[in-house]
Amino acid sequence: MASDNPTGAVNQQERPGIEQWVVGFVDGEGCFSVSVVRNDGCLLGWQVQHEFSVTQAAPSRAALDLVREVFGCGSIIEQRRKDGRHHSLLRFSVKRRADLVTAVLPFFERNPLKTVKQLDFERFRSVLRLMQEGVHLTEAGLRRIAQETARMNRKAPSRYLESSEAIRQPPRPDTEVKRWSEPHGDMWSNSSEIPCRVK
Amino acid sequence: MASDNPTGAVNQQERPGIEQWVVGFVDGEGCFSVSVVRNDGCLLGWQVQHEFSVTQAAPSRAALDLVREVFGCGSIIEQRRKDGRHHSLLRFSVKRRADLVTAVLPFFERNPLKTVKQLDFERFRSVLRLMQEGVHLTEAGLRRIAQETARMNRKAPSRYLESSEAIRQPPRPDTEVKRWSEPHGDMWSNSSEIPCRVK
Secondary structure, eight states, X not given: OOOSOTTOHHHHHHSTTHHHHHHHHHHHHEEEEXXXXXXXXXXXXXXXXXXXXXXXXXXXHHHHHHHHHHHTOOEEEEEOOSSOOSSOEEEEEEOOHHHIIIIIHHHHHHSOOSSTHHHHHHHHHHHHHHHHTTXXXXXXXXXXXXXXXXXXXXXXXXXXXXXXXXXXSOOOTTOOOOOOOOTTXXXXXXXOOOOSOBO | OOOSOTTOHHHHHHSTTHXXXXXHHHHHHEEEEEEEEEOTTBTTSEEEEEEEEEEEEGGGXXXXXXXXXXXXOOEEEEEOOSSOXXXXXXXXXXXXXXXXXXXXXXXXXXXXXXXXXXXXXXXXXXXXXXXXXXXXXXXXXXXXXXXXXXXXXXXXXXXXXXSXXXXXXXXXXXXXXXXXXXXXXXXXXXXXOOOSOBO
16 A cells, blocks of 8 residues: 655654665665566566565564554565464565655665665666566566676576576677576565556 | 764764664674674683674675764675575674664664564664673573573574573573574684683
């Protein structure tokens, strides 16, 4: 759901410094991620997915509630732990492009991150801006987004750039094709967002 | 070395919100740890060691420099990575008790943490206060500190509480002996601090 208060300005007035606390917390625990996943409902058979998230163990739920309040959007999702620890993990998550564009991007433009995560934010913003222009709806555009995202600090290779659709398109001479990651390959399985044009 | 500006007040005036950024960053990446390690130079043969630290990959050095500037004490130490990643790890570290007592504790008393890490801070502060009273210089006091620290969120068992010195002292009826962790068993090996009375 979109926010009634995407700027967080009221929170900042009520609690001086709260935006800087969020910046520090995100410098420590935040994640900006972009993935391309198969989706036969999309024009090109691939969907660009984007998420801003902050993860904490369940006892720190109040901190995630505060983050959610500052951004005025997103949801808090419980994740089952795979490491056998006692407490479950909670993830504050903003996936909806309208929320990312109207609340998350302006927040970090006003309040830059202080760690190297700022670079991830800038690439994340770059991808979202390309998507706002509809660039992801063409094969050349999807490849451009993939290349931009390849520079984010991720590990796993991209299924999209390894796919026949991507391979049959030679890269432009002025760009280099890099591998693109999908660090959260399973976390989108229940996503109800299809931010792409249906065939 | 002790700080000339342990309150960080100048930084806060120069950069509004910087203290809250530090709180958020520590909520994400900070660690309050206490260990009891063998040290034959100490009165009881055991030394209580205490550290406040924040760890980052090397490209985020500027963020650790900022943390150090705000606290006005501590040092930044390079750690060799064991996970084969490209960048080395840097740890902002304050171990000296005078710095912890005059700079770190007052900072987090003025600016409470917002995650469950606040509980670790409160136990850390409790141990430091006991040490300020010299409690760690008696066997009963060392056991009390060990019990207090057992409630911090750590994993490894305490060599002290398993030692013959600790075992021969039965616990007081109103306390429960718990296992005490030493999460950074090797990181003290080069410490030049001996915060205990020499035999």
